[in-house]
Amino acid sequence: MLRKIDCVMLRVPDLNAGVAFYVDSMGLQELWRDETSVGLGFPETDAELVLHTLHLPPDCPVHYLVDDAREAAATWPGRVRTPPFEIEVGWCAILEDPFTNPIAILDLTKGSRPGQVDVSGLG
Incomplete structure (x- = not known):
């Protein structure tokens, strides 16, 4: 089900300051x-670091790529913390493993953003 780590999401108060740090200091x-x-x-x-100013759950910064987030959530044998919701590139959901760890999943059913590698048809 989990194909790869798609991105790690970090909240920053200012996108430009975040970019300045991670590009200039960290070489991204x-x-x-x-x-x-x-x-x-x-x-x-091809995994990304996504800096954002959104109010997302802080306990699930790692997002895993799946073929279809809606199908994955519908067939998940455990708790679905956040049902599938639409995002720019497809769908996202937050699942929970038996140990109460969040598992954020997303798909690229709408295609990838410019600069992203679209691997939705691979595998």
């Missing part, structure tokens, strides 16, 4: 940007 590259988020790329993986 800006891939895309919208009003509330910026995707940064690592040199050796």
